[in-house]
Amino acid sequence: MRHRSAFVTGAAAVLLGVAVAATVPVASAAATGCSATYTVAGQWQGGFQGTISFTNLGDPLTGWKLEFDFPAAGQTVNQGWNATWAQTGNHVSATNESWNGGVGTGAPVSLGFVGSFTGSNPAPTAFRVNGVPCTGSPTTPPPTTPPPTTPPPAGGGAAPALHVSGNKLVTAAGTPYRLLGVNRSSGEFACVQGKGMWDGDPSAQANIDAMKAWNVHAVRLPLNEDCWLGLSGSPSGSAYQLEVKKVVDALVANGITPILDLHWTHGQYTGNISACTDVNATCQKPMPSMQYTPQFWTGVANTFKANTAVVFDLFNEPYPDAADNWANATAEWTCLRDGGACAGISYEVAGMQDLVDAVRATGARNVLMTAGLTWTNDLSQWLAYKPADPTGNLMASWHSYNFNACVTVACWDSQIGKVAAQVPVQAGEIGQDTCAHDYVDQVMAWADAHGVGYTPWTWNPWGGCSSGGNVLIEDWSGTPTRTYGEGVKAHLRTVNP
Structure with missing residues (x-):
């Protein structure tokens, strides 16, 4: 791993001047879920302004990272607000700032960016928050630490050639x-x-x-x-x-x-x-x-x-x-x-x-x-x-x-x-x-x-x-x-x- 104080994932991260993959601490939650909407607030020749609003439908968060993929090549985030933005290829992430990481159940978060594009500028359609797809409904995960009903396979001796x-x-x-x-x-x-x-x-x-x-x-x-x-x-x-x-x-x-x-x-x-x-x-x-x-x-x-x-x-x-x-x-x-x-x-x-x-x-x-x-x-x-x-x-x-x-x-x-x-x-x-x-x-x-x-x-x-x-x-x-x-x-x- 790129040891571990700096996770840098692409050229866009350098353009934005951000450190990618800042730690996103999340509460241990029984329920997760989110909904998200994406809007092009304005568009001009080769450029546009995008806004995203997501709502936390699960248990309260103490930190978040929103992720999505641009559908077309050439779509790029150049400068954003209300989050630390980064991009690798067509994959975009936005991590909370120090002041807006806490999100209660049912609470919305708004963020946006100025971007550029070549050719077409289609809207992304799939969003994730802390790895959870924003499907519009909460889910309750299975227990995270169920011990196996049987012990791990027995083994002995030296590692094999x-x-x-x-x-x-x-x-x-x-x-x-x-x-x-x-x-x-x-x-x-x-x-x-x-x-x-x-x-x-x-x-x-x-x-x-x-x-x-x-x-x-x-x-x-x-x-x-x-x-x-x-x-x-x-x-x-x-x-x-x-x-x-x-x-x-x-x-x-x-x-x-x-x-x-x-x-x-x-x-x-x-x-x-x-x-x-x-x-x-x-x-x-x-x-x-x-x-x-x-x-x-x-x-x-x-x-x-x-x-x-x-x-x-x-x-x-x-x-x-x-x-x-x-x-x-x-x-x-x-x-x-x-x-x-x-x-x-x-x-x-x-x-x-x-x-x-x-x-x-x-x-x-x-x-x-x-x-x-x-x-x-x-x-x-x-x-x-x-x-x-x-x-x-x-x-x-x-x-x-x-x-x-x-x-x-x-x-x-x-x-x-x-x-x-x-x-x-x-x-x-x-x-x-x-x-x-x-x-x-x-x-x-x-x-x-x-x-x-x-x-x-x-x-x-x-x-x-x-x-x-x-x-x-x-x-x-x-x-x-x-x-x-x-x-x-x-x-x-x-x-x-």
């Missing part, structure tokens, strides 16, 4: 195996923020047992390139590497598949949607660098190539398309695969093919995950631009949050489903920026039906879900956050890997 067969991840015996679990953040940021190695100790047996009580069978560990290579940070170099190996060994011994994810990398980036300008690995960059990232994966592969229970996620969330301001899709997909000189990026880029080659040159046969565009929410051309892997042990990496562009079953069917029909797909990050679990429930249900694995963000007790969204636990004992963590726990306890 894995390889790819067709569109399935399988064990040495050929049994299909999905990676179902959680992310465990901190290996990417603690060492470069003066916080030591980890947030908590992920190798501690008590912490692992807490995960196992949720039926976790996979843990994605975000890592830091500089700290692994000894370029910056503390611990770094061999001390950092030994800590990573300690956690990997503990997870494997407990039957949990480690997914090693390269999250923060070296290379100065000052272009479009810049998380930071630091050359060191203190933030998410649009692409890995040829200077250091192949060296990172050579070291990781040499460390873990004897254990094919360990999966390598080659790069967290590429966004060379955003760096190029979405100007040339062919060039952006080519940059993702082949690297080199990429528009909007000042350093020499390492493409996914470079990283696959670096791993395979060590003799490692571990399963590899390679990403798509737009923070790997876009897999539309993944099959056409997938890197060549002589071992065939290649998976597609997909991320899905409620504030992304591809957030509907129709999009998942047309994009992700086509990839999953040919190669295994792993949803390395899923989540939502509210404390509910309605969106993540939809993602998990769709993934279950299509053989896709998933690891929700994140198993870290960062002040509860309302402190920043996507937080699964209240403490290291595994107490789930209400209601996001409760929903994920309840679901994980019903599924087998």
Whole structure:
């Protein structure tokens, strides 16, 4: 994830000068629902003023986010009021201001914007508030934390060796195996923020047992390139590497598949949607660098190539398309695969093919995950631009949050489903920026039906879900956050890997 203080989802967000996906704390409510109306208050050549009014038909809200999709290409929000506005592609969101987040039952909210259009200017027809469709009637959701009537499936022994067969991840015996679990953040940021190695100790047996009580069978560990290579940070170099190996060994011994994810990398980036300008690995960059990232994966592969229970996620969330301001899709997909000189990026880029080659040159046969565009929410051309892997042990990496562009079953069917029909797909990050679990429930249900694995963000007790969204636990004992963590726990306890 674009770590976590700034969720930026598109060029329009930069034009509007807003931070996308501000936390939207919502009350734990027994009923939800809304109605919404959209009006074009005025229109002129290439421009218009839109107004939206929605009414809360459910329990009182302490915060809200309105979302809709423009029907036509070229429709854009330029400036808005009574909300923080953002746009990615044709998807628009408006998040409450500090003064209008509280909305009582039956209370209306009015907001508006000045926009532009090319061609036609049709009105959007479907609106959501905090992920709930505005159908004009309230609904009462089922209980959020029903404990399963039976305990999670029993299991023991070490995590299985894995390889790819067709569109399935399988064990040495050929049994299909999905990676179902959680992310465990901190290996990417603690060492470069003066916080030591980890947030908590992920190798501690008590912490692992807490995960196992949720039926976790996979843990994605975000890592830091500089700290692994000894370029910056503390611990770094061999001390950092030994800590990573300690956690990997503990997870494997407990039957949990480690997914090693390269999250923060070296290379100065000052272009479009810049998380930071630091050359060191203190933030998410649009692409890995040829200077250091192949060296990172050579070291990781040499460390873990004897254990094919360990999966390598080659790069967290590429966004060379955003760096190029979405100007040339062919060039952006080519940059993702082949690297080199990429528009909007000042350093020499390492493409996914470079990283696959670096791993395979060590003799490692571990399963590899390679990403798509737009923070790997876009897999539309993944099959056409997938890197060549002589071992065939290649998976597609997909991320899905409620504030992304591809957030509907129709999009998942047309994009992700086509990839999953040919190669295994792993949803390395899923989540939502509210404390509910309605969106993540939809993602998990769709993934279950299509053989896709998933690891929700994140198993870290960062002040509860309302402190920043996507937080699964209240403490290291595994107490789930209400209601996001409760929903994920309840679901994980019903599924087998």
